[in-house]
Amino acid sequence: MRLSDVMGHAGLSIYAEIALVIFLGVFAAIVIRLVTSKRSEMERRARMPFDEAEPKHDPTVKESDHA
C-alpha cells in the first residue's frame, strides 16, 4: 500500500474546514487581546519610528559597531 493510498482514505478534504476553524480561533484570540490591551502601551509602540537614537559624539563613551 502506498502513502498516497493511505492519505486518499484518510478523508483529508475535511482539512479545509479544520483550517478555517483554526484560523477563526486565532483571529478571535488576537482581536480579544488587542481590544483589551493597554492604550498607553500601544501608543508608545506606535511612536517607535520617532524614538530614534540621537546623533551625539562623546569621545569618553565606548565605541563599537564600526564607529
Added chain:
Amino acid sequence: MNEQLESFRYDDAIVRKFLVATFVWGLVGMTVGLIIALQLANPSFNFGLQWTSFGRLRPLHTNAVIFAFAGNAFFCGAYYSTQRLLKARMFSDLLSSLHFWGWQLIIVGAAITLPLGLTQAKEYAELEWPIDIAIAVVWVIFAVNFFGTIARRRERHLYVAIWFYIASIVAVAMLHIFNNLSIPAGPFKSYSIYAGVQDAFMQWWYGHNAVAFVLTTPFLGLMYYFMPKAAERPVYSYRLSILHFWTLVFMYIWAGPHHLHYTALPEWASTLGMIFSVMLWMPSWGGMVNGLLTLRGAWNKVVEDPVLKFFVVAVTAYGMSTFEGPMLSVKSVNALAHYTDWIIAHVHTGALGWNGFLTFGMIYWLMPRVFQAKLYSKKLAEAHFWFATFGMLLYVAAIYSAGLTQGLMWRAFDQTGRLQYPDFIETTMKLIPMYWVRALGGSIYIVGVLLCGYNILRTWMARPKTYEEPVFQAPALARRTPAAAPGTIAAGDPTDLWARFTSVQWHRKWEGLPVTFTVMTVLAVVVASLFEIIPTFLIRSNVPTIASVKPYTPLELAGRDIYVREGCFNCHSQMVRPLRHETERFGEYSKPGEFVYDHPFLWGSRRIGPDLAREGGKYSDIWHLRHMEDPRSITPRSIMPAYPHLLTQRLDMKEIQDHVDAMAMIGVPYGDAVNSAPALAKEQAAGIAATLAEMGAPKNLEDREIVALIAYLQRLGTDIKKPGLTLGEATSGDGR
C-alpha cells in the same frame, strides 16, 4: 539605571546604492513593459527578432518590475528603516555589499537569459536553475545580515515594520525553494519535479504569494515606517497593525487556488482559495484605513508635500486592488475575468499605484537624507506625481475596458444559440484601440519616472564632497525583557493567565524574542501551506489517470521545449474550462488526468490568442508551418509575432536525449526512448517533413525546429480522443 551607552554609525551608503538601482531597474522594467504594450497594439514592434518577441520580453518585464524595481525598493527602504528602528548598524558591511552586487548580478543574468528563451515557464519564476540557486544564496546573505542586525539591536521591541520584513524574508525563501524544485537537463534547462495539476497548484501557491510577500508585506513594512515619518504622526492604530499583520500572514497563503478556478483543479481547493481570498479583503482594508488615518490632522500637508501625495495614492491603490482581488476570486466574477485583460488592469493598479507610488514617495523622502543635499526640485517631484497619476489612470481605464470587452465577447451567444464571435481574432481586433491608449498611459507614467531620475541626478550632484557619518548613541540592550510593572499582574492570581493574555505582555515578549516571533510567522505560513498542499499531492483521486494519456514522444518533447522557449504560454492557455462558451469555442473541457506528464504545466494565465488545449488535429501541418512563418499570411490582422527562425534553426539531437533522460528521471515512463530518443525523433520528423513537402513546403525540413513544434501542437489534446476511451474513465474522480 546601569546602562552602558554605545556609539554606532548607520550605513547609508548601501541605501544610496539600492536607491539608484531601484530607479535604474524601474526605468528598464517599465520601458520593456512599454515595448510589449506596443507589440500588442502593432506586431511590428517585435522587430522581427526572436530575442525581442513578446513571449520572451514579457517575462523580462514582469521579473524586472517585481524583483529588480520592487525588490531593490524593498531593500533600499528596509536597510534604511531597520537600522533606525533597531538602533544598530547593519550586521555586516560585507554582507550588505554582497547582497547588493549579488542581486544586481542576478538581474543582469535574468536580462540576458530571458530574451535568449531560457525559461522554466512558470510565471514570476521563469529564471532557470543556476540563477535560482544564486537567488537562494543571495537571499540567505540578506537574511543573515538582517537577523544578525536584529541580534545586535539596541531596541528590545520590534516595530511592526520589522515584522513585515521578517515575514517577507522567511516566506519568500520557502516559496522560492519549493516552487523551483526541478531536475536539470542542461546548463540552462530544467524540468519541474511536479506535473500538471500539482505543478499548477504549486506555481500559483508561489505566484499568488510572490504578490503577497514581494509586493505586499515588504511594502506594508515600508508604509508603516515611512508614512508616519513623512506625516510626522505615529501610525493611526498600532492594534490594527498587529491584526493586519497576523491575519495577512496567515490568510494570504490560502488564496493561491483562486488563480485556477474552473480549471482541472479539485473543486474543494478552488472553493477554499475563494473563501480565504474574500476574507483577505478585511485585513487589507484594515491596513489601508490604518495608512490613510495616519494622516489625521495632517491633510493640509498633503497639499504641499509631494511625498505625502505619493503615499496617499499608493495606499488608495492598495485599497482598490485589495478589494478587487477578493472580488475577482469569486468564481462567477472569475469566469468572466480570467484569461482577459481585466487581470492585467488589476495587477497594474497594484503595481503602478501601490508599489510604484509608495516607492517614489519613499525615494523623494529619502533623497535629501541619504544624499545629504536639498531635493533638487520639489516642482519636478510634483510634476512626476501628476504624470504618474494621469498615466496610471489612462492605463488602467483602457485595460479595464479591454478586459470587460474581451470577456463579454468570448461568452456572447446569438439568438440561435451559437457563439456570436466565433473567430477569436474578432475579439482581439476590438481591443487594439485600447492597447494604444494603454501604451500612451504607460508612456506618460515613464515620463514621470524620467523626471524622478533627473531629480535624483541633480540632488546627487549637490551632495557634499564627503558624506557625513554622524555617530549615534543608544544604551546596550539589557539581556532580559524588563518585568511587568508591579501590580499589573499579581503573582499567584488565578486570573493570571487571562490577565497576561489580555495585557500586552505576551505579544511584547514575542516581539522581544525575534526567533520565537519568526518561528510563529513561519508556522502561520507553513501550516496554511500544508493544509492545502498535502491533500492535493497525496489524494490520488484528485488526479485520476487516463489510460490513453501517454508521454510526449521525444520529438514532441523537443517541440514542447521550443514552445516554452518562445514563451507561447504567455499568450495561449492550454486549459478549456467547463463553461459552455469555452467548450463551444475550443472543444471538450480539460481533465486533470490529461496533464500527468506535463513538466511543467502550461495552462497559462492569459489569452491574447486562442486556447490550444485541443489544438491537435484542428489544422494541417502546412497550416502550422505557414502560420508560424508569417501569422498574417493566414490571419491578416493577427498580432502574433512571426517565427521564421524555426524554419532555419536545426534541432539538437543530443539535447533531445538529455531532455528525455531528465524527464525519465522524474518518473515519466519513457521506456525504450530513454536509449534511443534521437532515432525516434528523427523517424517522426522525417514523416512530418515528408507530409509538409507533399503540401508544398520546402524539402529537407526534418532536422528543423518547426517540425518538432508542429509535432507537439498536433499532439495537444488528442489523447482523450483516442478510440476505446470511455468518458467515465476520463472524468471520474476529478472533483466535479
